[in-house]
């Protein structure tokens with residue numbers, strides 16, 4: 598039990614087909630959790646692959662495709678989790694997108710899509726998960742924010758606003774549900790090797806490295822480690838916090 602601190606727990610990870618979500622799902626499974634992998638329908642096959650890896654670890658690995666912005670789809674995912682796993686202990690709101698553009702040229706579509714997935718998606722999944730967690734009187738919710746939500750970034754006003762919103766949302770909900778033994782924390786990654794940062798130009802990458810005291814990009818597993826800590830009882834007295842995993846960018 599000591600080696601498997603999340604044994605008997607069920608986790609839902611959104612945006613789990615690849616990148617940070619996949620690393621988080623696998624890390625939680627290695628701690629003993631059964632894991633439900635959510636992503637959009639186009640990610641179903643990759644999710645099935647991750648679920649297979651989780652089952653190979655001896656845990657339940659389920660796939661629940663849904664758009665985090667669609668309340669009816671997310672409510673269905675929660676019903677499926679309760680009927681197949683009987684409970685929900687951990688929610689990781691990881692699904693996220695970028696649509697970068699300088700503000701003067703940013704379209705409403707670029708603004709709305711980023712706010713919808715990153716912020717409204719976090720709201721809808723949290724609201725749906727709380728139904729079960731409030732009845733259980735326990736739970737841990739971890740929202741994947743970004744250092745950009747703390748320090749801003751030119752060309753990412755939509756993304757910065759969404760992640761700053763996620764951080765404020767984290768603190769408000771943490772206060773609201775603490776009395777029911779439900780904790781809500783955020784992790785703010787810096788620049789992590791993933792499909793999202795693979796899109797950066799060499800020039801952008803060089804400029805970024807100058808801002809990182811540890812002088813390298815982070816690994817998805819380094820973010821997953823912190824999520825794993827926040828998910829379990831080792832962090833039982835921590836709520837409403839933002840943990841930066843950023844090589845020292847924000848300090």
Ligand SMILES: NC(=O)c1ccc[n+]([C@@H]2O[C@H](COP(=O)([O-])OP(=O)(O)OC[C@H]3O[C@@H](n4cnc5c(N)ncnc54)[C@H](O)[C@@H]3O)[C@@H](O)[C@H]2O)c1
Nearest residue numbers: 612616617636637664665691692693743786788789791793
């Ligand atoms: N990679 C980084 O450097 C970095 C830094 C800070 C924060 N983050 C955050 O970490 C999270 C994961 O990012 P990543 O780098 O692994 O990117 P990624 O693009 O590899 O993963 C994001 C996942 O979310 C899924 N997704 C997108 N829209 C969705 C929707 N409507 N419903 C369900 N799933 C949806 C995508 O299909 C994808 O699998 C994001 O929230 C991102 O903002 C990443």
